[in-house]
Amino acid sequence: MDTKTLCLGVISLGAASGYEIKKAFEEDGLNHIYHTSYGSIYPALTALTEEGLVICSEMAQAKRPDKKVYSITEAGRGALLEALSAPPAEDKFRSDFLFIMFFAHLLPPSSVAKLIDQRIAWYEQNLAKMGAGGDCICSKGDAFVHGMGVAVYSSALEYLKSHRQAFLDQLSGASRLVAE
Amino acid sequence: MDTKTLCLGVISLGAASGYEIKKAFEEDGLNHIYHTSYGSIYPALTALTEEGLVICSEMAQAKRPDKKVYSITEAGRGALLEALSAPPAEDKFRSDFLFIMFFAHLLPPSSVAKLIDQRIAWYEQNLAKMGAGGDCICSKGDAFVHGMGVAVYSSALEYLKSHRQAFLDQLSGASRLVAE
């Protein structure tokens, strides 16, 4: 998915500015499926406007910088539908954490323990946020995707918690007592 | 992690050619944590050689193209350790599938069903491969990372299986006009 389609999708749920689109990929339901930066969003919005897929209404705000709010056009809805109908590309995943774990035998066990603990804390924080934080963007897929995210993060967290000690023991080499 | 570090890591487990490194990121234990292409691997190997982090021994092969086998140097091990010791960057995940599901209300439910079924099949195939196929690269982290991959994929698969029908019902319930 290119940034243009990502923006088009968000705008299809309601008029939004570049700034708000970025937030949707940081805070709202989209944060664990894609991410973008201003450097790609703003040029994408310009291109979408030129192609007639969105229209921009400038909004002067008192006590705030001007805001450019983009709304989707009929042509835009068509383009979005077309993009969503294409066979999806494979998921792209890259994890420094997992790569480091793969080579954990090269690091001092204390460092490995610290990394795992940080990761456990990260999952706990994220799950808390996902559970509590309102599913604000309103699309039916939102809950489905959100639920899948929670399921996956939970199992990752469980795995780390339950395998942490055994892994660390194994790395320390010696056959100390293994908790059963 | 840049491609140089990825290559260095693989080579640290045993001498390898560019071709073999690529395979490690496709088939072996690394396939679900990072990926690379020849276009980034070969230049990285050249750079690593110039920096003295690996050494290259050319191997003429009968009935096969020549092979360049790279081995890690002491300096290379140092550089790898340093790279692994840096605080890991956040995981980068991007999923066309999840993005499309987020906007599932725009598509005919039959298309959504097909996508979910394909995804279920994909997880099943991958899990079968991961369960059966030997974890051939031998590092202690291998089993740990592999196990986490299996846990996460399994929960994703379970989620899709158990929520598929309810999601589809929900979609066709409210958007009958879209579905012909």
Added chain:
DNA sequence: TTTCGCATGTAAACAGTTACATGATTAC
């Protein structure tokens, strides 16, 4: 006989992130 696997490499095209540039308001 066509495709697949082995095997290396380059160049151009494309995409994405980071840093820069600007600046007001509000909350601590």
Added chain:
DNA sequence: GTAATCATGTAACTGTTTACATGCGAAA
């Protein structure tokens, strides 16, 4: 007074993918 939030945008840099270029051997 300092940081955070709001708000837009460009340019340089970095990194990745794709296509190209080459070519043999083995299996289907």
